[in-house]
Amino acid sequence: MKKLINDPRAVVDESVEGFGLAHADLVTVFADPKYIVRRDAPVAGKVGLVSGGGSGHEPLHGGYVGKGMLDAAVPGAVFTSPTPDQILPATLAVNSGAGVVHIVKNYTGDVLNFETAAELAQAEGVEMRSVLVNDDVAVQDSLYTAGRRGVGGTVLVEKIAGAAAERGDSLDAVAAIGDRVNQSVRSMGVALTACTVPHAGAPSFVLEENEIEIGIGIHGEPGRHRIPMENADGITDRLLEPVVSDLGLAAGDNVLLFVNGMGGTPQSELYIIYRRAAQQLAERGVTVARSLVGNYITSLEMQGCSITVLRLDDEMTALWDAPVHTPALRWGA
Amino acid sequence: MKKLINDPRAVVDESVEGFGLAHADLVTVFADPKYIVRRDAPVAGKVGLVSGGGSGHEPLHGGYVGKGMLDAAVPGAVFTSPTPDQILPATLAVNSGAGVVHIVKNYTGDVLNFETAAELAQAEGVEMRSVLVNDDVAVQDSLYTAGRRGVGGTVLVEKIAGAAAERGDSLDAVAAIGDRVNQSVRSMGVALTACTVPHAGAPSFVLEENEIEIGIGIHGEPGRHRIPMENADGITDRLLEPVVSDLGLAAGDNVLLFVNGMGGTPQSELYIIYRRAAQQLAERGVTVARSLVGNYITSLEMQGCSITVLRLDDEMTALWDAPVHTPALRWGA
Amino acid sequence: MGLDLNWALQWLALSARAMADHREELIELDRPIGDSDHGENMDRGFKAVTAKLAETPPETPGAALKLTAMTLRSKVGGAAGPLYGTAFLRAATALGDHAEIDAATLVAALQAARDGIVARGKAGPGDKTMVDAWTPAVDAATAAAAASDGDVRKVLDAAAEAAEAGAVSTDPMEARKGRASYLGERSIGHRDPGAVSTALILRAAVGAAA
Amino acid sequence: MGLDLNWALQWLALSARAMADHREELIELDRPIGDSDHGENMDRGFKAVTAKLAETPPETPGAALKLTAMTLRSKVGGAAGPLYGTAFLRAATALGDHAEIDAATLVAALQAARDGIVARGKAGPGDKTMVDAWTPAVDAATAAAAASDGDVRKVLDAAAEAAEAGAVSTDPMEARKGRASYLGERSIGHRDPGAVSTALILRAAVGAAA
Ligand SMILES: Nc1ncnc2c1ncn2[C@@H]1O[C@H](COP(=O)(O)OP(=O)(O)O)[C@@H](O)[C@H]1O
């Protein structure tokens, strides 16, 4: 394990400190308990938006704190959800009185810790809502399981719900649009290599030189199955097909196509994936109205990518286009 | 070698095609000969800015085509400078009559090919200037050698010269500010792992599990020397020290601190490097007035980073802050 | 003779030592079917518990468990933090402010812990989680309390042994809850790390009573 | 008897075959002291030359070399593209529109090629570049032309042999030009890929005259 780190246990502390130094114009970083808030929080009259989760997915979530997106982000240890002791003060810090929405990726740990924090915040008089993100079609959903994970769709939920909050939507409206995005978005990922959690010291799984792992999540966990290496077009089709069919996409639909790098894949390769996915969608009569290509929700240095498709309506499109000014996503502001 | 590619020889073709599909609102992509121009080029009365070089450094240069930065980018084969047959039409396409500046990283191949293209363009009546970028302090400069390479500083030259062109500066003025940035910027890089050129099929060099390569360039070439692995703070100091002393930084100086990922290093680690570098500069009484952290000039999937420091004056700062709207760098527009 | 404050403190100290000693093992168990952090999470959590207990010494076994619950909840994160936090909190409530714990109270506390985990995590037996250690432990403790003459050591021992067997029993299960559920059939053949940490904690309770 | 159009076409065809056959070798030479692309660049370039010659057949040796120059310049990129492009262009100019090339013209063409490379790349002997193959080749060709009875085959053979020795002579050199110069002392002990491709191209010229 070779990493640009000092003490493996200080990775999150030092990284978030550096992040705070680099983006002091946009965010304020609290060290203990650790959370990141928008510099001008709480914004009077605005619904607060808080997300968080294990670290190692940067720029998610800290990179999305700022005007038009999150009011606060709560980073846990690497791949470990944060604790209520962090989530609660972050929630209180961004509550202007209009209430707070938690955006929670569907993992047992995240759900339980945000749940506890929400209860505590409610007990302190904050009106709370939560949006659960579970867009990963690699996981079979059922009443009896932990259900689908939240992956790439999270970025889109945060952007669009963030724009709704910024334009002054009510607590219920912000939560509703977040839910709507979640219901309209699906993702699927592939790993070419595993990643190594700093405190674990060894990779989470091992892939042979000619193997890839299909249906991986973002926590260095193995995926659904392992197959021999294929070319980019073949892999793209494998990822896109279940996304398209689960969404029930049809000719005439407008979508946002998001090709996400897992952290260790060159941008040039992401565009090769994007090319094929865009061609395949075009062939089905689906219009790619908006796109996003890059490392936006990562799994440390993992090589691989995920494809996320969001079925757009006019409101979502307008909210996607609305100004955003965060360390990792910025336009119109 | 596991890569998200199809035919190793089609990597640049397909990647640039995908790039064009994803950013059709900003750029127009020509396939053969291959070059990328700003959608609204040539911009009447504006000096044209063209850069280019081998592919594999994405988002450099295509990602910087757009308002406030480059008018055209010319991608060569992976790690191979483009040819005059590409550079010439790109140059002609962005010439509005106000002349064109070539921004060229100092590599023999880039210099020779841009030189030829500039001669041909001049023969067709285009007024030409060129700015040579050679900011890599890892390379000993001398009259008798190929001289320093152009690395991280290139991004800053392109942004600042691009802003000067956008505000209407003359051909000479744009070239002059480009030269001034180049004279005020220095960089140094480190690799934790090598990268693999698709058509070569094997890594350019091999590092043991406890070795790192100091003073690497961006073409997967080995660096100046190999040392045992160190922690992030130690590595930061090794990179920063020659940059600071070559620049002759003194207390009271204002700088832009740019921590760049080589493509395969997680963002969290880049912030750990940024933290130390910012602290070290602060200790010397140097003010970090602007910052940039991320994968902006890469070497495929290489793990590692580079540190670039630009000594700012008021004009450079204002030009840095000026609006930019490109696929990879965007603010104020 | 019942279990007192000393036992509780000793139990938590031995649990902390077990988490430190088995940190790597729990990480390794979490690697193939999880995210390689369970050992790190539990070790970090119990180190914090040790510090907290030294900082503000509790006066009853129940208070000790409550402090443990709050600390685990605030320091562990992940799935294990809230689940163990709830377990210790419910157990603490079951103990009330008794200075001594008899066999019946002990069984009630174990049952409350297990029920808390199920209430929070919604896992049932056979889902390949720590519930598969807790449930046989509660059943065995109940039986031991009924069979024996109220010897708390026998109750503890029965619980630990059943939890250990319960942890082993997760090997052939296909996970339906927690991170391992994402693997579906591929989770078969691996032991659940949370079930193993549960067995270690219950074994520490036996050691503390020795 | 001099060298004619057939020789020129045969030379370029054999050069293309040599670049394809030695593609991996040239990549491997470029790996430790460069960027692993010289074999790919040369192979791509000469494949394009072959296609171009078939597309628009030239009528003189000079025209064949000029077409080669333009194609290499437009297809190779990197350092090698402009350098070989200039070399072939200067050689073409030296050949003029002669249908047959005698020994003196051949030497003049080789010299013009070398001078073009030096003018563009500013490398001198000992800088560990293709100049270290071209310069001894030109010297040996000059001597062979003077010594022999104007036998172009002997001139070509002397040039190729000297270029091969020149390529080997780059092994102990410390690079001062091109990418290898970034390595400083670490470039010592490696052979310059451009010097090797030069030797291969000059050896192809011998084969074409056989
Ligand atoms: N829904 C659940 N109910 C009971 N136990 C669970 C549940 N989900 C996970 N667990 C337990 O938590 C353990 C994992 O804990 P840990 O690795 O610390 O958290 P995370 O899964 O968030 O990384 C699993 O081995 C399992 O025993």
Ligand SMILES: Nc1ncnc2c1ncn2[C@@H]1O[C@H](COP(=O)(O)OP(=O)(O)O)[C@@H](O)[C@H]1O
């Ligand atoms: N300044 C120079 N003068 C002469 N030859 C040079 C010069 N620079 C590089 N070369 C030659 O070019 C070769 C490298 O070519 P190639 O690998 O195709 O281009 P690049 O170095 O741009 O990747 C070197 O081996 C060397 O022989």
Ligand SMILES: [Mg+2]
């Ligand atoms: Mg975890």
Ligand SMILES: [Mg+2]
């Ligand atoms: Mg090259």
Ligand SMILES: [Mg+2]
């Ligand atoms: Mg875990």
Ligand SMILES: [Mg+2]
């Ligand atoms: Mg090369």
